[in-house]
Structure formats: structure tokens, C-alpha cells
Amino acid sequence: MEPVDLPLPVVRRPRASIDARALERDLRARVDGEVRFDAGTRAAYSTDGSNYRQVPIGVVVPRTVEAAVEAVAVCRGHGAPLLSRGGGTSLAGQCCNTAVVLDWSKYGNRLLSVDPDGRRCVVEPGIVLDDLNRRLAGYGLQYGPRPATHPNCTIGGMIGNNSCGSTAQAYGKVVDNLHRLEVLTHDGVRMWVGRTDEGELERLTASDGRTGELYRGLVALRDRYAGLVRERYPDIPRRVSGYNLDSLLPEHGFDVAGLLTGSESTLVTVLRAELELVPVPKHTALVVLGYEDICRAADHVPAVLEHEPVALEGVDHQLIHFQRIKHLNPEALGELPRGRAYLMVQLAGDTREEADARARALIDAKPDDVDHTWYDDERHVHELWLVRESGLGATAHVPGEPDTWEGWEDSAVPVDRLGDYLRDLKRLYEEFDYGHPSVYGHFGHGCVHTRTPFDLESEEGVARMRAFVERAADLVVSYGGSLSGEHGDGQSRGELLERMFGPELIEGFERLKGLFDPDNRMNPGKIVLPYRLDENLRLGADHLPWEPETVFSFPHDEGRFSRAATRCVGVGKCRSLEGGVMCPSYRATREEEHSTRGRARLLFEMVDNDGDSPITDGWRSDEVHDALDLCLACKGCKTDCPVNVDMATYKAEFLHHHYKGRPRPLAHYSMGWLPALARVVALAPRTVNAWASVPWVARAAKALGGVAPERDVPVFAEQRFTDWWRERGGPRGEGHRGEVVVWPDTFTDHFHPAIGRAAVEVLEAAGFRVKVPRAAVCCGLTWISTGQLNVARRVLGHTIDVLREDLRRGTPVIGLEPSCTAVFRADAAELLPKDPDVGRLREQTRTLAELLLERAGDWPPPRVDARAVVQRHCHQYAVMGFDADREILRRAGVDADVLDAGCCGLAGNFGFEKGHYEVSMACAEAGLLPAVRDADDATLVLADGFSCRTQVDQAGTGRTPLHLAEVLAAGLTGREAAPERPEAPGPRALLPWGVAGTAAGALAVSAVVRRLRRTRRPGRPPR
Template sequence: MAPTDLPLPVVRRPDPDPGVDVPALEGALRERVDGEVRFDTGTRAAYSTDASNYRQVPIGVVLPRTPEAAVEAVAVCREFGAPLLSRGGGTSLAGECCNTAVVLDWSKYCDRLVSVDPERRTCVVEPGIVLDELNRRLAPHGLQYGPRPATHPNCTIGGMIGNNSCGSTAQAYGKVVDNIRRLEVLTYDGLRMWVGPAGEEEPERPTAGEGRAAEIHRRLAALRDRYADLIRERYPDIPRRVSGYNLDSLLPEHGFDVAGLLVGSESTLVTVLRAELDLVPSPAHTSLVVLGYPDIATAADHVPAVLRHEPLALEGVDRRLVHFQRVKNLNPDALEELPEGDAYLMVQFAGDTIEEAGDRARALIDAEPGNVGHTWYDDPEHISELWMVRESGLGATAHVPGEHETWPGWEDSAVPVEGLGDYLRDLKALFEEFGYGRPSVYGHFGQGCVHTRIPFHLRSADGVAHMRAFVERAADLVASYGGSLSGEHGDGQARGELLEKMFGPELVEAFGRLKAVFDPGNRMNPGKVVAPYRLDENLRLGADYRPWEPETAFAYPHDDGKFSKAAARCVGVGKCRSLEGGVMCPSYRATREEEHSTRGRARLLFEMVRNGSPVNDGWRSKEVHDALDLCLACKGCKNDCPVSVDMATYKAEFLHHHYAGRPRPAAHYSMGWLPAVARLAAPVARTVNALLRVPALARAAKAVGGIAPERQVPVFAEQRFTDWWRERGGPRGDGRRGEVVVWPDTFTDHFHPSVGRAAVEVLEAAGFRVKVPGGSVCCGLTWISTGQLGVARRVLGHTLDVLREDLRRGTPVVGLEPSCTAVFRADAAELMPDDPDVGLLREQTRTLAELLAERARDWRPPAVEARAVVQRHCHQYAVMGFDADRELMERAGVEADVLDAGCCGLAGNFGFERGHYEVSMACAEQGLLPAVREAGPGTLVLADGFSCRTQVEQAGTGRTPLHLAEVLAAALRGEEAVPRRPAAPGPRALLAPAAAAGAGALALVAAVRRGRRRGGG
């Protein structure tokens, strides 16, 4: 076909209502596709947005089990004329991952590493494989995939191909387009083919012959011929030109590379089924230099000089980003390692030896002016810590206390490095002109790419108009520098409308012609890149955003007291979808379901309070309930989420309202009221234990209580910790270090009293006078976790009555069970924000290790001298931290392997509830149980949390995990720390007489009843 025969673009702006017979489409997909087909309201709501400012509820979601299943899904969509969107990790910042379309989510099943060729340094993958997981599988070959975005723990290769991703290592390895060998693609009209460079020997071979494939290649050749001169003239000659289609890949000097053309096309042209990737050797050793400058523009001015040293990566960070991380307590240790300065360049080098990497670092330092501060490291631990300062950028700049909300929209511009400093000065002036203050700027400075989040006002018509005016001016600015609107995030909806400013009308017409070659009906991700929606429509917020503001039980002090703001806190970065490291999100790791990630649940809560949402039943929403059902309430997201989404609190709030005035699940009574049940059982513990070991009775009890039949009911202690304390005669010791209150939580008191006795022994040995509260006391944890917040508040009120005198005297309260300690340190203050004694309780509550670190630093703990596998309790990890425990174990000679293995999976009542057993065990098998099984017989298993200990004991590992207090107490006595939990008595114990129910349980129930008479639920 001659160039003049090219058809004019036929793509048009999409109709918001594609007019699809949705019930028939869903039925055909279910019948014909090997995969999961989801057209329910909850799933559609969870996929309604990405990490951008945009929101479009999809028609439905398909999770194909194989690429062949995806081919069939596309065929069904074609028959019904349904728009299609192929989705990776869902972290796009320009809106390309949300649309009114059928969404193909590859990430659950299509994650195979098909083959590896170490000699050719290539591999073939399916599009759903996560980058970090791919590199873990490639590591035995000494290879890796080069581009590494900050979202590497959760971004998929398919998504990276769609966006032409880069990351910091693109400095050395280039973008995805530079690291693709071939792609297997599918067009909307059903053509399936492998594409790549044409080859030097037969450059015209792909255009020869008949058929759709040859026709496409001929039309691409004609497109190339028609626009070649304009492409060479108008495409910025910079490493971070990601905006627009890769028409330059069709040029002869680039080998007529159709795979390169399709990289970065954001699912608007084809569906990628498989990819053959070019690999690079993993660096043997690296070093990291951090240089300090007086301001970020000056740092940018130095980039060309630093580039002469050929770094592996070269990143820029400004003082605002550092300040935000200090405010949010992100990466505190790393921030202390930064040199003097108000802006920084982070420069990484690679070498075959540690000496080579170090020599390159020293050469840079020697070449810098004497007034430039610096620090450098060549050990992996420090390098990883410092690198997190840069990789935390997106999360650190969102929801900063005391700052305005910030948003993407102009977060990804790129300019030639020679003009980077001047561009930043002009951009700063533009911020000031539009009244946006001083947003943080940071990014891949070695390639001129600048990231930022701007305090756009997206909740009013004037604010949206102001945002639009700014973005148009900023696009003009970057074009004047010969730059790119996007340096790695893509165009999507945020920048598609602006492409003419960068490329001119002729090349924008060429983009339309290219779209017409592959997708003339505009069914592939319509409204993105070509014939785009306006940048100020389909906004997640917008001028008409008027969320529902419900009354709440928690105070939400970090969200201005508004549940709507808490529900909108998630920015979509997707860290909760990572597959290892940290705690968040155990249920996603077990299910690989978006709906069961922290992000997915946050999306549903946002939809619940949003006006005009398909989730329109408020607190009664079944969709939200189902999404929250598999939330373990582990609080991992409170710490791991870069914007501190606290899903455990949101779940408790939701359950509180969802079941208000109606019956609850049985488990809410059996386990929510566990403290009262345990007190009633205490006087007859031996009999209760024996009864629960009769199989028929145990099955009946579990069925009535809503407990998973696979679970064993924990053994009640025959002598409670508080009974032991009273028989012992109360406090002992000289108390030279003062008094402390040991908190008798339900789990210590009724199930593992040896923990409480051990803690008393250790504290007295350290010089404290120990007190234990009398009467019936509780932190309210089990009522909080089951959403019975009115009861929890009354129980906490009773606890404050008991502790008030000690609190006002400044007496520390030592918590032994991490989840109960976390209530005092976090939840109580949000449930009872106006009670000053709650503030005292929060400030004076300590873990055992924290108390010893703060008030007994000169005390020498007993020598344990043992190895230990240590499982941190999730609530301790999220609320109190674990540094004091590490220090105490080190002082005691414990060689601790502190697992970075996520949640134990039991998580209080979660793992005991009927229907949760499989997910609970899948979470445990992610790391905890394998580590325990692999531990040698002489290795201790330490777990301060009752749930963690119970999970290990009930998993058939043959190990008895211990609390740190038990280990220290055993060492004080000169014993080996290998106690065993008492076994339950057999059925013969039924002959023992049963005593009356304890007065303590009746007192607790009476306190709750009194509270009910005063009102509440």
C-alpha cells in the first residue's frame, strides 16, 4: 500500500455507555473462558480506579488461567463489541488502568516463567508475573530483568510493557522498549502473532504475502515512510521520552521493530500474551554515594558532571521529601545517614568486586567540589536502607500531616539533563504563580525525569479548572525545553489530550492512524492516548464529589474526623500486593485477589461513601462486608502502607454499624466475648477442657460457636495468672527501679499464665516492684476486632477505673500480649479521644523489652546463649515496633533470626472463624511454618503473640513457641528454655466436681450490662 492510500483515523472519543448486552456477555464469558469471570458490584468497584485521579467502573473483570483463555475472552468481547482493557498491577498514575470496559487481570494466574536461555540472556514470560518474583527466579542464573520501577515488589511485566516502564536502573539498562526481544500479541479482531525487529537480512519479509499479519506490517511500513522525517524532527532526543507511541521503533535505524512499537501503547493497540525479554547480569557488588547540595536545582545542575562517572543509577531527592518522611516516620535510620544539605543526588555504582565498586564511588567523591557533602556505603544493608528514601517518594508525598492533599497529574515530566536545573527553577516559579506552594520534586535526575505530587484542589469546579490551566502551562514549559510530558508513567487520560503540544498535529494524526491499523473500532482501552477523554473528566473526586459523612465510633484524628477521608486515603501504589517482605497484606498473598488486598478494600470503602456509586447500601453493603471478611485485622497496613491505611480499624468500624440492631455471626459471640467466657470457664477449667476433648461435644461446641471444625479449642489454664498472683501474696522485691503494673490480658491470664509468671520474675530480678490489677479487667480487644465497639468502649472505661490511680502516679503498664498492648497504644485513644486518662494509658504502656530498655539499661539480662527463630506479632510490628526486643535479645545472647515472613495467619479470632481456615493456613505457609520446620532442634521458637504461638502449635510442627519473658526467666533459673504447655485432661476429668462460675466473670458481665443501661451498642 502506498503512503497516500493510508486511511484517515477512524477512532473517535468513546461513548460513555458502550451499549453492550452485559448479561449475555457475562454468560458467554462464563461458558467459554477458562478463568474467573466477575461482574459483581464489589469486583467492579475494586477495579474502578488505579493510582491516578480518574475513576471509571468497568463492565466486568476476567482473570484468565492461561494466555489461551485470554484469547477466548477477547473473542467473546469482540462478538459483543465490548471494550477491553488489559491490566497489570493497577498502579498507573495517568488513568490508563481504569475504563468502562472488560478488564483482563493477568496477575492471579498468568505468572509463569515459561523458559530461560542463560546463554542468549533471554527468557519468555507470561504478562502477570511480578518483576521481583521474576528476578528471584532468574537469580540462580546470575541474571535479572534490567528496568526496575519503584513498584518492583508488585508491578507485573505486562504492566511494565504497557507503560514502557523505567525506574532507577534505566540509567544503565534503558527502558522496557530497550529490553524486549519479541512479543506475542493479539489484536481485537483476533489475529495472534509474534512480533519483533524485522531483521537485517530480510527487512521487508514481514510485509510480504497475504493475510492480516502481512497487511498490518505493510500499513506500518507505509506509516513509517509517511512520517519518518517528522518522527526524527519532533521526537525528543532524550532517554525518557515515554509520551506518545513508539513510532521511532519503525525507523530503519531501529530495525522496523514492531515489538518496540507496541511497548508503551497502554493496552490501546493489542493484548500482550507472552513476552521474550532481554536479560542482563546481576551486579556482583554495588556502592552508593549520596551528595548534598544547598537546593534541588543546584543538585540538578551537577548531574551532567556526575554522569561522566557512568553510574548504575542517579536519583535526585529534595529536602521536602526528606521532611515529609521525617513527619511520617518513614525510613528514620536511613535519613540519619544523609549528608549535610537540603537536596541530594543518590549515585549508585556497580563493580565485579567490592573494591571496584568502591573505587568508582571514591572517584566521584574526589571529583566533586570540596563544599559538597557526601556519604557512601558499599554494604547491601545500608544501600537498601538509603535507597528506600528515594523509592518511598510517592507514598511519602501523599497525606502528609499538616499539608494539603497532593495528587498526580503533572508528576512525570522529563527534559534534557543539561537543562534540568533551569527547568526545575521554572517549574518552581509556576508552582508559586498558581498558588501550589512548594511541592516536593525528586526523580530519575540522571535521565532528566522529575516526579512530584501537587496540591490540586479537585473537589470544586474552580479547583479543577485551576488544575487544568496549570497542566496546560506546564506542558508548554516542558515542550519549550524539548522534553516529554511523561518520563515513565505514560499518557493515559492525564496527558493524552496534551500530546499535540509536544508532537504537533501531524504526529498526533499519525497516532490516530496507528490506532486505526490495529484497532479501527476503538475497542482497546478507548479514550486513552488517542481520541482521549479530557484530562479534567472522569475524575475520582471532581466538582460534584459530595461523599456521605457517617457518624463513627472511632475518631479518625489523622483524617479530620471524617470516615470519607479515611476511605479516600489509599493512593493506589499497590504495595499491599507485594508477595514477600513486611506484613501487608496476608490475605492478598494467600488469594492473589484485588478485592482482598488493602487497596481493593479501600476502593470499596471509598465507593461506599461516594455519591453515585454502584456500592450504595452504606454500612449494610454486602460487597464491602465480603471484601472485609478475609481481612485478618493484622494492622500490617498501618505500618507498611506508605499512606498508613488502617484497614483493621476500618473493618471494626464497618462491622460495628453493619450488625447494629441485628444478630451477629456466632463467632462474634463466642470469640468476641472470649474474656467473659474465659472468666466463666476459669473455676471449672479442668472440666471444660475435658469436655472439649470429647469429639462429639467438641464438634457441637465449635458448630454453635462458629469455630472452624479444623481448629482445636485452646486449653484453659487450671490456674490463672491472677490466681497465682493472689496465692503468691502480691508484690515482692526492693523496687529500687520503681513500680510497674503487669497487665493480665485474657490470653496470658487464662491460657498461658506461664508468660505472666515469667514476666514477674524477670521484672523483679531487674529491680522493679510489680503490681497486678485485681478484679476483672480487659483491654476490649476481642470486642474491637469483632466490631462491638460500644461494648469495647465500656470495657475500656472499666479498665481506666481500675488503673486510674496508677496512671496518674505515672506508673508504667507492661503489656505482655502484643495485640492487647497495641489497644492501649493506639485503638483506645481513637475510641475515647476525649478521656485524658486514655492519653496517659497510651503514653505509659510499654512492652517488656521497651520497659527494660528505658528504665533498666544497666541491668544485665541472664545469658541465654541460644539461637532462635522469632515471629514478630503483627500488631507489635505495626504499632510498637520491635527494636527494643532485638536489643534485649542481643544483650541476652540470643542469636535471633527475626522472620520477615508476614502474618502468622491466625490473627486473633480470624483463623478460628468458620470459613477462614484455609486462608489462615495459607498465610502461615508463606513463611512462618516453613521457617519453624527448618529450625534445628536446638533452636528456640519465640513468639510473644498468643495467636502466633497457637498457630505454630496447632500446625503439627512439634514445636512449642515461647514468649521472650519465658526464655529470660528460664535463664534466670539456670534452666533450658524448653517448657511445654500443659495438655488438656482426658474425659476422666469429667468426674471432677464443677465449681460455680467465678465472681470475676459476673463482675465483667455486670459492668457491660450497666453500660448498656446507660446506652450504646
């Protein structure tokens, strides 16, 4: 076919005069899905993982592919720009725009078919990579490319970015692993595209209509630019920048699917994808090589490649240092060899012997001054890969270090020039006074990741960032490299593409854009006719956020709530569907707004003073309140989030201000004031339990208390733990290991006192002299979780007064309820930062297991010799950790299956509050409850948290979980480990106690309220 002269299309930014109300109305009328133009949703989708921010017009969550097609049709009718989005983790700004966002991840996540013989499958674009590979595991197949965000990235997003990951060393980029795509243009052309042989291409170019026009235009583009493509496209494995015009070349089979891969939603909407699969490696071995510096490690990469690794990653000493500061992956860091930089080399084989032989050959060939470690077991290999995959989060918001940002995080150069490139890049950093940022990445493909300490909040800083990026772009081009090695161009690199490709190929990109999207409605301003790289910044020189006064001190964010609200970097780990604790409400709802990331974005918008922010009413914002409503305050994000977003604390702070000076939800009174109410109930627990067993009374009480009608009211113990302690006569014996204070938390004291008695028994057997506070005390947890922070501070102040002498003597405080223990270890110091005894409380508070290991390490726990299913409490997971419990259980002979099943779903008051029951149970059914049901009768069920025990108990599993103290106490006497729990006495108990109990209760409520009002306020000098 003769070359055709194509006129340059008119490509312009979409008009701003979209009638959003009419567009929303028509979308609602015609689209089977969720149509959201509300302020909260728009705020949650206003940014991605990049430095950029653009508030969308609205969001559509289609239930089916056909619904998505209809949504595009409606947008076409209104001339509305469109952005088709996956997991939203893009680092170059391609997943935020002033457009209608089409989010596939909630419903469009089906695996439609699998052809195991042909090694192919068909998927919808919203399916998460790890979820897909779990479903393919039974076939012995997987999708090859595996970015670090594999727990939460979607296939559609991977196609949009032409993703790679560490496994691209063996399998290549997404473009190398696609068979066909079903795509839809903004103007309505729907077709399957892929490799096109000559006969099919002749047929398509001869056809009428838009399809024929598209293919004729593609042939013309190929013919016009083939020479320039061959000349100017870098011949490296990680060229992701620019459009894939090379896919149209004859040697690539005129692959239109390949052409559209990496186009970042600027050309088409992907509806379905037929993927090419690869066998799961049967055996692997991981060798880690240690070098004196990262440049020397890079120099050695070509020699390592001779051993044909399936993955070859580089990690420098700064990344390791930052992970140590942030307490990330401590076990894996201890397994690294000597050195200040590392190559992680994974080798595969059909047999264990073959994989190990490859590892030995690599080790034998390494230089003598290079140390190594070598693992071929799944646990160690997984732990070590986490070191590399934690890179982005580990290098962001490092305590004591300047904040770092994207902007030059994804360059790639020829492998044999990688060491020299890194040396020049380091010199460039020094020239711009950026210090020594961490560099790491896919060294086997010459791809370098880094985050740079740009100043993005001053005119001078933004100008310096721009100058640096322009110089860095020229540097990578001089090495024959690519501006992007896998993250894409978006806005951060779109403006720089001419430096890499030259003006002629940029004209070719514009022609391609004009061919598929002549009206520039698909993700406008990205790749082609891009926004400036210093435009639409989330911060920017004019960023002057609102700095509200707070109750929490936010010590990790310079005491500024605005800085805490900026902490999220958008990596999206909170959107993972398995493993860890974060984020239970997202796993239950699949809603961006109910992920940690989504909530963080709303809080950012709340403190942002930019005139276009959708959130305009500060602490009173209903949108922020609604997003936080399904936050379980589990604190999982405090540990699981790579930048330690602590949404539970942010929620408590928000609720404090949101309800200041106005009525609160009923649950805040009934459950927030539970410790005070429990003390009232203690005057007549049998009467209260009896009343609660009367159906109409229980219904009325739950309605008045804002409690979910599906929940049972917990049964109060007839004898509190503290009452038992007083009757017992207090401490016994001297205790050769010294004194300890057992903390009588509300849940142990009033509901499960047998746990407190068991703990005393175990501690005394281990040689401790046990004390229990005689005064009424509380950690303030329930007031914290409901945002009643002034009361919480008064309660904590009283607690410190009671414990002060013991704290100054260095006496350990033993927490039995993990959530209360976590208050002492974390929240208390942020609520009362100026009291030194609060710091002592934090340092001296221990779990039972921690104390036994630290101060009674030579005491052999009693043998229990049993199997157990163990549910970790979220607050213990997040604040104290569970290693000590694992070790004590091991020493006691307990074969513990510690569940990686996330939150139980009850989470303190959350699961009891009206309107939360369905989400609460969905969280429990995600892992905990099935594991309990599957456990046989001989298997113990352990859960130290009152919430976890209550969730299992009320779910009809027939099992009542035990606390660690109960298991160890049973082992001391040789009795069977069985829970001792209070039971409701029934309505008959009302006869002798009804009037007396009611009268006593009224008097006690009055006394408790008076006492709380008298409790010292923060700021009063300690006695």
C-alpha cells in the same frame, strides 16, 4: 516501497449499549477463568493509582493464555471494549475504563523458559518483576528496568507503560530490553512481533489477510511520518509520551514490539513476552551527595554522569521532611550527609575494589562544599534506596500538609537543562499558589517526580489544576522535554500530546490506532481521542461523599470516615509477595478484592454519592462485608502502607454498623466475648478442658461457636496468672526502679499464665516493684476485632477506672500480649478520645523490652547464649515496633533470626473462624511454618503473640514457642528455656466436676453480662 496514502480511520468511543448480562453469560460459558461482573469486583477495579475513576463492565481473570484469547474473542463478538491490566498501579488513568478488564496477575504469571546463554527468557504478562528476578537469580541474570513498584508491578504492566525505574540509567527503558512480543488484536490477529529485517518485512507485507494489512499499514506510517518523528521526538532517554513510531525507523530495525511497548493496552493485548536479560552486578557502592538545594544538585548531574553510574537519583529536603513526619525509614534518614537535597549515585564493578574505586573517584571530584556518605554493604544500601522508593507514598497524605495528587508527576527534560527547568517549575508552583511541593526522581535521565496540592473537589480548583497542567506542559516542551518520563500518558496527558508532538504526529497516532484497533475497542479514551484531563475524576467538583457517624474518632482523617476511605493512593504495595506484613490475605489469594487497596476502593465506593457507584447500600453492603471478611485485622497496612491505611480499624467500624440491630455471626459471640467466657471457665477449667477433649462435644461446641472444625480448642490453664498473683501475696520488695503494672491480658491470664509469672520474675530481678490489677480488667480487643465497639468502649472505660490512680502517678503499664498492648497504644485513644487518662495510658504503656531498655538500661539481661527463630506479632510490628526486642535479645546473647515472613495467619479470631482455615494456613505456610520446621532442636522459637504461638503449636511442627519473658526468666536461673503450657486433662476429669461446673458456669455467665451492662458508658465524668 512507495508511500501509501492512508485514509483516516473512523476512531470513536465504544457504544454504551453493551448487553452486560449476555456478555457475562458467554464469558462464563467459554472462558477458562474467573468471570466477575459483581458489584464488589467492579468497585475494586474502578480506579488505579491516578486521579481517575471509571467503573468497569466486568473483570475476567484468565487461567491460561488461551483463556485470555477466548475472552478477547467473546468481547469481540459483543463489541465490548477491553482493558488488559497488570498490577494496576498506573498514575495516568490508563488502568481504569468502562470496559472488560483482563487481569493477568493471579494466574498468568509463569516463567515459561530461560535461555541463559542468549540471556533471554519468555514470560506471561502477569509475572511480578521481583518474582521474576528471584527466579532468574540462579542464572546470575535479571531483567534490567526496575520501577519503584518492583515488589508488585507486573511485566505486562511494565510493557504497557514502557517502564524505567532507577536502573534505567544503566539498562534503559522496557523498549530497550524486549526481544519479541506475542500480541493479539481485538479483531483476532495473533502474532509474534519484534525487529523485522528487510526480507521478512517483504514477506509479511506481501501476505494476505489482516497480518499483511497491518504490516503494509506500518510501512506506510513509517514512510509518511519518519521525517516528523526524527524532527519532533525529543532526543532524551526518558521520552515515554506518545506511541513509539521511532521504533519503525530503519535505524531501530522496524521493531514492532518496540512500537507496541508503551501503548497502554490501546492497540493490542500482550500474551507473552521474550525479554532480554542482563547480568546481576557483582558489586556495587552507593554514594550520597548533599547539596544546599535541589536545583544545585540538578546542576551537578552532568558532572556526576561522567563517572558512569548505574543509577542516579535526586531527592529534595521536602521528601526527607515528609518521611520524618510519617516515621518512614528513620535509620536511613540518619545516614544522609549534610544538606537539603541529595543525589544518590550507585556505581558498579566486577570486583569490590573496582566498585569502591569508582566511588572514591566520584568523591574526590565533587565540589568542596558538597558533603557525602558512602556505603557498599547490602543493608545500608537497601535502607537508603528505600528513601527514594518511598517517594510517592511519603508525599501523599502528610499530616499537617494539604493533600497532594498526580497530574504533573512525570515530566522529563534534557539532563543539562534540569536545574533551570526545576527553577522554572518552582516559579510556576508559586504563581499558582501551590507552595513548594517535593521534587525528586531519576535525575540521571532528567526525569522529575512530584505530587501537587491540587484542589480536586471544587470547580475553581479543578479549573486551576487544568490551567497549571497546560502551562507546565508548555514549559516542558520549551525545554525539549517529554510530558511523561515513565508513567505514560493515559488520560492525564493524552489531551496534552498535541502540544508536544504537533497535529501531524497526533494524526499519525490516530492512524496507528485505526490500523490495529479500527473500532476503538482497546482501552478507548486513552492516548488517542482521549478523555479530557479534568474528566472522570475520582473526586471532582461534584464530589460530595456520605459522611456517616462513627465510633472511632479517626483523628488522622479530620474525624471523617469518608476521608479515611480516600486515603489509598493505589501504589499497590499491599500486593507485594514478600517482605513486611501487608497484605497476608492478598498473598494467600492473589485477589485484588482481598488486598488492602481493593478493600479501600470498596469503602470509597460505599461513601461515594456518585450515581454510578456499584456499592449502593452503605454499611449494610454485602460486597464490602465480603471483601473485609478475609482481612486478618493484622494492622500490617498501618505501617507497611505508605499512606498508613488502617484496614483493621476500618473493618471494626464497618462490622459495628453492618450488624447493628441484627444477629451477628456465631464467632462474634464465642470469640468476641472470649474474655467474659474465660472468666466463666475459670470457675471449672479442668471440667471445660475435659469436655473439650471429647470429640463429639468439641465438634458440637465449635459448630455452635462458629469455629473452624479443623482447629483445636485452646486449653485453659488450671490456675490463672491473677490467681497465682493473689496466692503469692502481691508485690514484693520496694523496687529501687519504681512501680510497674503488669497487665493481665486474657490470653496470658487464662491460657499461658507462665508468661505472666516469668515477666514478674524478670521485672523484679531488674529492680522494679510489680503490681497486678486486682479487679477483673480487659483491653476490649476481641470486641474491637468483631466490631462490637459499644461493648469495647464500656470495657475500656472500666479498665481506665481501675488504672486511673496508677496512670495519674505515671506508673508504666507493661503489656505482655502485643495485640492488647497495641490497643492501649493506638485503638483506645480513638475510641475514647476525650478522656485524658486514655492518653496517659497510651503514653505509659510499654512492652517488656521497651521498659527494660528505657528504665533499666544499666541492668544486664541474663545470658541465654542461644539461637532463635523469632516471629514478630503483626500488631507489635505495626504499632510498637520491634527494635527494643532486638536489642534485649542481643544483650542476652540470643542470635535472633527475626523472620520477615508476614502474618502468622491466625490473627486473633480470624484463623479460628469457620471458613478462614485455608487462608489462615496459607499465610502461615508462606514463611513462618517452613522456618520453624527448618530450625534445629537447639534453636529456640520465640513468639510473644498468643495467636502466633497457637498457630505454630497447632500446625504439627512439634515446637511450642516461647515468650521473651520466658527466655529471660530461664536465663536468670540457668534453666533450659522451655515453655510451660496447660494440657487437657482428658474426659475422666468430667466425673467429679461435670454437674458443678455446668451450674457454676451458668451463674457466672449471668454475672458477667450484668457487670458489663453496669459498666460506665463513655461520656460519664471520670472519678
